[in-house]
Amino acid sequence: MRRPARKSSLSDAQTVDPNHSRSYAIFLLSRRDYSASELRKKMKGRGYVEDAIIPVVDDLLASNTINDQRYGSNVVAYRARRGQGPVRIRNELRRAGVAAEDVEAAVIGAAEGDSPDFVKRAREVRARKFGPEIPRDRKERAKQARFLQYRGFSNDHIRAALEGDLEDGEPDLS
Template sequence: MAFSAPSLKGRALRLLSQREHSRPELERKLAKYEEVPGTLALALDELAAKDFINETRVVQSVVNLRAPRMGAARVRQELLHKGIAPEAVAEAVAALRETELDRAREVWARRFGMPAVDMKERARQVRFLLARGFSGEVVGKVLGSTRRA
């Protein structure tokens, strides 16, 4: 019995069964398997028509997965990398900014739990929060509210 390689649609469905993917992501991942030009676009059109590819679900998935641990800037960066429309990214990030201070405090408390004792430790805490995409203003508020009296 001869084994045949999975179709483009089959490969796309396998990827979509693992997590939500945007159309540009699927195009990037599956382009190397396209033997006849245009077949990938047709396969993805069919999946999009059946709502297997849905940008709104991708945005919700990323926000739900990343927001508890990451700042709005990191979530924005990931959404843009996935090829999400800039308007949808802006809308998602605007919603995240409302809770950014609380989320940054939770991330800081889980990681550090107590105020920095010296400037070296404070710089380490600042770098940690900035690397996770929290704004400098939010980082300042979090660390400002944790200073010892």
């Protein structure tokens, strides 16, 4: 059950005070990493005005306290460990407001060795869900391919996880 939305207990003076908004931003960042866009949304939802949010976020970006590239790398590493593929991770980073070039740098960096290999990860996820036996019938292969596609793996990763290219006549999984 969701909690009811929390009403802002901030006074009008606090919503425009840059020191108060900076303190809240630091408080949020002490709990977990945020992208610049996520931090703006979170602060705006708390009741801070744009005039107080923008300079604080810009200052945190300048001091490298928030860094979308670092955030992207952390998300890629975390999601890859949880068995998610690069397609799903890219979508999550885009929803978090990370710039397209930072998203690609994080995912490509993971593919080049900063994080687990996605082909290996797809094989592990498939084996954990369906067992070590590689499916031979078309229906079971399609079922496992759909599962891996849902987890965010590309067609190449899925083919490798199912050990070999899909047979001719099967639908493209992209």
